[in-house]
Amino acid sequence: MTAPAPSLLVEDLAFAYPDGHQALFGVDLRVERGERVALLGPNGAGKTTLVLHLNGILRGGRGSVAVAGLPVDQRNLQEVRRRVGIVFQDPDDQLFMPTVGEDVAFGPRNLGLPEPEVRARVAAALAQVGMGGAADRPPHHLSFGQRRRVAVATVLSMHPEILVLDEPSSNLDPAGRRELAEVLESLPVTVLMVTHDLPYALQLCPRSVVLDGGVVVADGPTRELLADPVLLARHRLELPYGFDPRTVP
């Protein structure tokens, strides 16, 4: 018997933008099913570029990406986009439909699911993020934290294999940040979380990967990486004032 394919397998991925700027120089990353992994790195490291490769928005460089064993290429694009749920940084980019419910239904309807199934998924996804009563509200009436959680629901409704979040805690107030953490911890899916919020990474992700200059420069238990001041300094990562990863429970 072979082991199940990892949720995400990235091999030797390199990519240059059309203007010639090379953002990735051979990235290798393997995320097992059910893992929660933080992707750390300074501004311009290539994190967002890597994320956009995971569901084939960006393609055409060297190397390969596979999601639960399915290679990301032109033929599999629809299925890959179902399996990889990307939550973008600005919920106003993600929530484009007139109401929350229709937005959460957008993905399942693109999958061609029958209407009762769509409705059931919308209700379940909104409940998972604690926004059960908001289906009929327009997104611009929600608080920022609520919009971020609805954005998570819009991809949960597609039953993704892996949830990818680009800076989920940015612009959230402390309560919103904690509420989102509770939601993420309760989800039974693989998570890859891009973040500059190192305590958040420690709280949610047992494992972290550091990307800098378009390559993976460190990969290990989050607590160990954050307790290595030399590594952090070399890659422009900084802990908040007074935060000591060794004494956090």
Added chain:
Amino acid sequence: MTAVHGGVLGAAYLAASSPVHRLAPHLKLVAVLGFALVVVATPVDAAWSWAAYGGYLALVLLAAAAAGVGPARLARGLAIEVPFVLFALLLPFVAQGPRVEVAGIAVSESGLVAAGGLLAKATLSVLAAVVLAATTEPRALVQGLERLRLPSLLVQILMFMVRYADVVGGELGRMRVARESRGFQGRHLGALKVLGPAAGSLFVRSYERGERVHLAMLSRGYTGRMPGGPATAVPAQDWLTALTLPLGAAAVLASGLLLG
């Protein structure tokens, strides 16, 4: 800095639950369009024209009353008509033909009739549109257009306009606050040097947001067509209610043509 409830576009909407509010949006769209067509088709120079226009006015005021839209709200809606009014006021002076005396000034008779007709038609159609806008949320209007089989691309454009009017409006507001916080006052001609680039940068920001929204849509399996939701059937009774307005107007027109 936040916009009123419902945002920039929602300002025309009057939250309530009158029978007119409860009608499906596409019915109301058909009703207003039908009404406007009848109004426009009514001749202005027949002997019975003014009776017909009086009848239309009564109909649209009845609809407004049923919708709970007050006179003040209707009057504010008519403000959009001001350019037409100015144009109409010119007509009696510039048009050719026999002259009549009005308050001691010789004006063109045909111009006077044309101006009166233009004003009456515009006012009636705008009144009907104000009732529509006051009883239908912008997003419901867009859904109505979709039900009426407007090309999907147009519907999508309108939908995004409704969704992002507030976001772009907010961006505009923040840029203005940022300018003025640094002592900028846009009251003289030199201000154009600042406002021009500001408009450009708003365009770039909106364009880039458009690209990000598109990425987010692709990521959830968008292939160029909006996936349709369920279309609930509309009871015949609702059609009848909605069509009271255009059918009533058509009856007025028909009796004018037959009897007049």
